[in-house]
Amino acid sequence: MKTLKDQSIDSSFMAPHFANMGNKNHDTKSPARAAHVNMMTDCIIANMPAEGLRSTLRGLLGENASNTAGLTKLASEYLANTRPSSIPALFTTVDGSPQATMDLPRIQSRYRCLMGCGFGFESVELLTDVVQQIQKLDWDEKTDEGQEFLDVLATIDGDIVQSTTAVHKLLRTESGLRPMNPEDSQKIVALRETLYNSRAIPFTRGQDFAFERGLCCLEKLIEGAGNRDQSWKKETVSQTNGFHSSKSALESFYLGSAQVPRMFMGLWQFSSPAWGIASRSKIHRHFRKHVDAGLVAYDMADHYGDAEVTFGQFRTAQEDSETIYCATKWAVFEPIQISKEVVDANISERLAAINSTTVELLQFHWQDYSDYQYVKAARLIYEHPHVQSLGLCNFDSDHMCEILESGVQAVSNQVQFSLIDLRPTFKMAERYKWVGRPAPNLFDEYMTPSHRKYFEMITIWGGWVLFQELLDILASIGRKHEVSVSSVAIRWVLDHDYVGAVIVGARMGISEHIDENLKAFSFTLDVEDKDDIEGVLKKSRAKDVFEAMGDCGAEYRQ
Numbered sequence: 001m002k003t004l005k006d007q008s009i010d011s012s013f014m015a016p017h018f019a020n021m022g023n024k025n026h027d028t029k030s031p032a033r034a035a036h037v038n039m040m041t042d043c044i045i046a047n048m049p050a051e052g053l054r055s056t057l058r059g060l061l062g063e064n065a066s067n068t069a070g071l072t073k074l075a076s077e078y079l080a081n082t083r084p085s086s087i088p089a090l091f092t093t094v095d096g097s098p099q100a101t102m103d104l105p106r107i108q109s110r111y112r113c114l115m116g117c118g119f120g121f122e123s124v125e126l127l128t129d130v131v132q133q134i135q136k137l138d139w140d141e142k143t144d145e146g147q148e149f150l151d152v153l154a155t156i157d158g159d160i161v162q163s164t165t166a167v168h169k170l171l172r173t174e175s176g177l178r179p180m181n182p183e184d185s186q187k188i189v190a191l192r193e194t195l196y197n198s199r200a201i202p203f204t205r206g207q208d209f210a211f212e213r214g215l216c217c218l219e220k221l222i223e224g225a226g227n228r229d230q231s232w233k234k235e236t237v238s239q240t241n242g243f244h245s246s247k248s249a250l251e252s253f254y255l256g257s258a259q260v261p262r263m264f265m266g267l268w269q270f271s272s273p274a275w276g277i278a279s280r281s282k283i284h285r286h287f288r289k290h291v292d293a294g295l296v297a298y299d300m301a302d303h304y305g306d307a308e309v310t311f312g313q314f315r316t317a318q319e320d321s322e323t324i325y326c327a328t329k330w331a332v333f334e335p336i337q338i339s340k341e342v343v344d345a346n347i348s349e350r351l352a353a354i355n356s357t358t359v360e361l362l363q364f365h366w367q368d369y370s371d372y373q374y375v376k377a378a379r380l381i382y383e384h385p386h387v388q389s390l391g392l393c394n395f396d397s398d399h400m401c402e403i404l405e406s407g408v409q410a411v412s413n414q415v416q417f418s419l420i421d422l423r424p425t426f427k428m429a430e431r432y433k434w435v436g437r438p439a440p441n442l443f444d445e446y447m448t449p450s451h452r453k454y455f456e457m458i459t460i461w462g463g464w465v466l467f468q469e470l471l472d473i474l475a476s477i478g479r480k481h482e483v484s485v486s487s488v489a490i491r492w493v494l495d496h497d498y499v500g501a502v503i504v505g506a507r508m509g510i511s512e513h514i515d516e517n518l519k520a521f522s523f524t525l526d527v528e529d530k531d532d533i534e535g536v537l538k539k540s541r542a543k544d545v546f547e548a549m550g551d552c553g554a555e556y557r558q
Contacts (some may be wrong), residue, residue: 057071072116072117075113075116075117076117076118076119079110079113079114079117079119087107087133088101088103089103090104090107090130091104091133091134093137095145097139097145097149098138098139099149100152107126107130108155108159111123111159112159112162114126114166115163118169118170120163120164120165120168120169120170121167121187124167124187124191125187125190125191128187128190128194131156131191131195131198131211134153134198134210135194135198150210153210153279154210154277154278154279156210156211156214157210157213157214157279157280158213158214158277159214160191160213161213161214161270161306162272162305163214164214164217164218164221165217165305167188171221174337174342176345176346176348177349188218191218192215192218192222195211195214195218196215198210199211199215208279208281210279212279212280212281213280213283213310216280216306216309216310216313217306220309220352220353223352243258243323243324243325243326243360250263250294250518251494251521253500255361255391255411255500255501256388256411257389258388260296260297260325261294261297261501262500262501262502262521263297263490263501263502263503263504263517264297264327264501264502264503264504265290265295265297265298265299265505266298266504266505266506267298267299267304267307267508268299268300268304268505269507270304270306271303271307272305280310280313282508283310283508284313284314284317286506286508287508288318289512289514290512291318291320291323291324293514294518295517295518296323296324297324297327297501298311298324298325298326299327299328299503300326300327300328301331301363302328302329302330302346302350302353303331308350308354309353310508311326312353312356316355316356325361326359326360326361327361327363327391328350328359329362329393330347330350330363330365330381331393332365332366332367332374332377333365333367334367335371338376338377343377343381343384347359347362347384347386347387350362351386357386358387359386359388360388360389361388361389361390361391361411361412362381362384362387362389362390362391363392363412363414364381364390365392365393365395366395366399374399374403375402375403375408378392378403378408378410379406379407379408382408382409389411389412390408390410391411391412391413392412392413392414393413394415395413395415400413417496417499418489418493419470419474419489419493466536466539470533470536471485473532473536474533476532477529477532477533483519483522483523486513486516486517487516487517487519487520487522490504490517490520491525492530492533494520495525495530502520504517
């Protein structure tokens with residue numbers, strides 16, 4: 001994560017919160033064997049910069065995913081063995097304004113590692129301690145210092161969202177969320193009550209509550225896990241009844257029975273703080289700007305952090321909610337026994353998350369093709385009365401056809417397709433900043449997970465030099481039509497008959513490129529433009545990408 005940069009973990013500082021960790025079955029090597037490495041190898045470890053170690057570690061995990069289990073086990077043992085007796089002061093006051101101490105990023109690193117290792121409830125305990133310290137602070141939102149402190153609180157709010165997601169993963173079963181045991185429930189209730197107490201303070205000052213996203217996710221978790229108690233005070237929120245087609249000023253097409261724009265806004269950035277974190281109010285303002293511009297269709301998933309919840313909150317509050325289209329996903333990554341009850345439970349969970357009686361498009365991802373139940377699951381989704389349309393997600397050609405030939409009507413299959421990935425979906429929006437630039441350091445601070453993913457794809461496709469040639473061509477075409485490189489790339493994808501819409505990432509509340517995105521609909525590529533692009537593509541190793549990665553969606557099943 002971005003916040004882990006150059007943060008060495010002080011073993012004298014590490015917090016406890018590991019009451020249950022001793023119950024884990026860690027069959028790692030003995031400490032002596034785990035610590036024994038070749039002296040020259042240890043020289044690398046001791047002297048390589050932190051970003052280099054991260055790059056190397058990611059490479060090892062990418063080459064052999066089985067190493068992930070060993071990493072998690074050893075990291076868990078390290079976290080268990082580096083715990084202090086108390087939490088230090090995480091905030092201080094300078095000239096009347098609160099500021100974070102050096103210990104806050106350390107504690108954030110710790111509870112984020114806990115989440116990654118599967119200790120969601122332990123991360124909740126630490127976050128409770130953090131929020132309790134914030135309750136004692138006072139700040140003025142109208143000052144620059146107050147705004148800077150709100151940015152700090154926004155990162156903590158995002159951490160609460162991620163912690164809730166980690167707990168959600170621990171509670172998930174085939175038929176929905178299992179109830180929490182009393183000890184774990186007490187940890188969740190403690191954080192919830194702390195957040196309730198914190199919410200009362202800004203109301204008396206006429207300020208916004210800084211942890212709206214986290215509290216909402218926590219309430220959804222409690223509701224889904226069936227752990228309500230008498231003190232649970234969830235506010236009643238009305239539901240929407242789904243999308244009703246209206247003519248868009250943008251290019252549009254029919255997705256099932258719904259007429260939608262040919263550009264969807266992707267909310268996968270909610271899945272990780274690596275893309276940045278914003279408050280709910282800022283996110284809602286950006287949502288509204290997109291809707292006002294005609295960008296009314298949104299793509300999200302059950303595993304994109306609080307994307308569904310935040311979208312649902314925004315849409316419900318809008319007078320024109322029926323004009324806003326929701327495409328979400330049910331992604332089955334783990335073994336599961338498909339039944340009508342299981343499908344119903346998971347669809348009900350999606351509806352609760354988006355706060356709606358209907359989901360316009362439910363896109364179905366199935367991880368293991370050797371388990372033939374995906375056809376049955378697709379049929380049950382297709383027949384569900386509260387799902388308007390079934391879509392597929394990352395299905396390859398053969399298995400997509402298998403579902404269609406069974407009589408199940410899927411209106412779409414969301415896959416990758418771009419100028420550097422000629423297997424059908426879209427996810428290329430490189431900007432002018434890369435034109436004429438040297439190849440990036442793959443794990444610099446500014447590199448997001450998407451940057452790393454697509455740089456590796458560029459390497460297979462033809463390398464950085466050929467990519468620069470492609471960008472030069474796109475930039476030349478862009479100057480001709482007075483649009484950006486990304487607009488040219490989007491237009492190229494849209495001009496394929498089998499493409500209904502592209503999905504462009506939206507960093508809601510952090511940055512927005514509405515005007516630039518809309519320019520993809522302001523021009524057409526002429527024959528000369530298409531020939532120039534094709535001239536570069538003929539030099540690429542597009543077939544190598546297909547052979548290296550497999551058919552559409554194969555990269556998610558390795």
